[in-house]
Amino acid sequence: xxxxxxxxxxxxxxxxxxxxxxxxxxxxxxxxxxxxxxxxxxxxxxxxxxxxxxxxxxxxxxxxxxxxxxxxxxxxxxxxxxxxxxxxxxxxxxxxxxxxxxxxxxxxxxxxxxxxxxxxxxxxxxxxxxxxxxxxxxxxxxxxxxxxxxxxxxxxxxxxxxxxxxxxxxxxxxxxxxxxx
Amino acid sequence: xxxxxxxxxxxxxxxxxxxxxxxxxxxxxxxxxxxxxxxxxxxxxxxxxxxxxxxxxxxxxxxxxxxxxxxxxxxxxxxxxxxxxxxxxxxxxxxxxxx
Ligand SMILES: [Zn+2]
Numbered sequence: 392x393x394x395x396x397x398x399x400x401x402x403x404x405x406x407x408x409x410x411x412x413x414x415x416x417x418x419x420x421x422x423x424x425x426x427x428x429x430x431x432x433x434x435x436x437x438x439x440x441x442x443x444x445x446x447x448x449x450x451x452x453x454x455x456x457x458x459x460x461x462x463x464x465x466x467x468x469x470x471x472x473x474x475x476x477x478x479x480x481x482x483x484x485x486x487x488x489x490x491x492x493x494x495x496x497x498x499x500x501x502x503x504x505x506x507x508x509x510x511x512x513x514x515x516x517x518x519x520x521x522x523x524x525x526x527x528x529x530x531x532x533x534x535x536x537x538x539x540x541x542x543x544x545x546x547x548x549x550x551x552x553x554x555x556x557x558x559x560x561x562x563x564x565x566x567x568x569x570x571x572x
Numbered sequence: 573x574x575x576x577x578x579x580x581x582x583x584x585x586x587x588x589x590x591x592x593x594x595x596x597x598x599x600x601x602x603x604x605x606x607x608x609x610x611x612x613x614x615x616x617x618x619x620x621x622x623x624x625x626x627x628x629x630x631x632x633x634x635x636x637x638x639x640x641x642x643x644x645x646x647x648x649x650x651x652x653x654x655x656x657x658x659x660x661x662x663x664x665x666x667x668x669x670x671x
Binding site for chain 1: 573580581582583585586588589634635636637638
């Protein structure tokens with residue numbers, strides 16, 4: 392009798408639906424921690440087929456792939472179709488560092504009319520659409536955990552956190568969703 | 573909450589994203605193997621710790637990750653200026669700085 396091992400995502404089965412708020416784990420995705428100097432950006436952008444953003448707190452999206460500006464020489468690249476991003480960058484001769492972090496992070500989708508308010512229960516940034524418009528992305532904090540926050544729609548955010556923090560972050564979001572409703 | 577202007581993110585961000593990183597503009601002696609123990613102590617351990625304007629390193633650790641410098645008044649806790657690492661001390665005249 393064969394026993395088949397099954398990989399269980401960190402937030403398997405977790406979900407929260409409330410008035411004006413919905414929390415759910417994001418589907419598996421491939422992720423890249425990319426560091427590169429200005430001179431390498433043209434080559435890397437071409438290989439990734441999107442323009443690596445140069446503006447603070449911004450992102451660039453092309454189909455299932457997005458690049459989030461984290462710092463002057465640092466990006467988080469996410470591909471929802473799980474393309475091998477490290478292999479794509481390996482073909483670029485220009486100086487860069489590309490580390491596959493697909494399984495280091497867990498994505499959490501936060502949406503609904505109260506998304507801003509629920510996130511602000513643990514995140515100190517101004518998340519109004521004036522200060523944090525659709526497409527804005529930033530490394531920040533949520534409670535005691537470091538996260539990357541990305542606004543994907545007027546009422547939709549993606550939270551990326553380290554896998555070992557994901558239970559804490561999800562539970563905190565759930566508590567906030569219940570508390571303020 | 574105190575807001576700190578990050579010169580790399582080009583906007584004010586909440587203090588929770590930052591970490592203090594000691595006094596700024598400390599030059600490491602080029603001939604460090606030749607200096608005396610007393611000179612090394614002065615370079616390595618002794619800090620000015622003034623009451624008033626101080627120049628400090630800060631790091632936007634939960635943001636862009638960059639180290640930068642700040643001029644801060646230790647009496648009022650007010651940030652008078654922040655500027656990128658490697659840049660000279662800014663002119664603080666007209667910033668409400670007491671000398
Ligand atoms: Zn910054």
